[in-house]
Amino acid sequence: MPGEFYIEDNKLKNDITEIKNSVSQVTNNVTTLVNRSGGMTSFNDWVEGDWGDDEQEVVTIGAHDFKCKVQSLLVSIRNLVGTSITVRMYMVVNGEEDKVYEQSFDPSSDPPGLWIINGTVGVHEALRVTLQSNSEDDSGEAVGYDYLLEAV
DSSP: OTTEEEOTTOOOEEETHHHHHHHHHHHHHHHHHHHHOTTEEEEEEEEEEETTTSOEEEEEESOTTOOEEEEEEEEEOTTOOOSOEEEEEEEEETTEEEEEEEEEEOTTTSOSEEEEEEEEEEESSOEEEEEEESOGGGEEEEEEEEEEEEEO
8 A cells, every 4th residue: 555565574564654754853853953043143344454555454253252153254355456465364372363374366367256264163262354465556445255153
């Protein structure tokens, strides 16, 4: 009969309805967990700086003793004309701020939107993101950022 099956060497008739209900319950539990992850907040803005003079702060993510997961960080260099745009990140490590990331990009060959963090990074201190250009023409230009933060 439809919805029924027999297990070999087992004379008991089993109804698949119980299995369907179990799968349905697991699906509902997973959906609830995904929907409950409302602790994620996105932040985005534009900031102007003298990028061509010195390294300038783009954004600080998190704070001292604030545990969170940075799910993604994008930086927009669409308004910059320098041939070398350097993004750096700093975080306090054992009481001292250390550079934890540095990468240079070329707007003529790299995309205008840069995935700086693409995945989960757990932090419990402020993560400071800076940018520097090799062109004075970039001073006063706007740099965009967008990040997704999940509280822990």
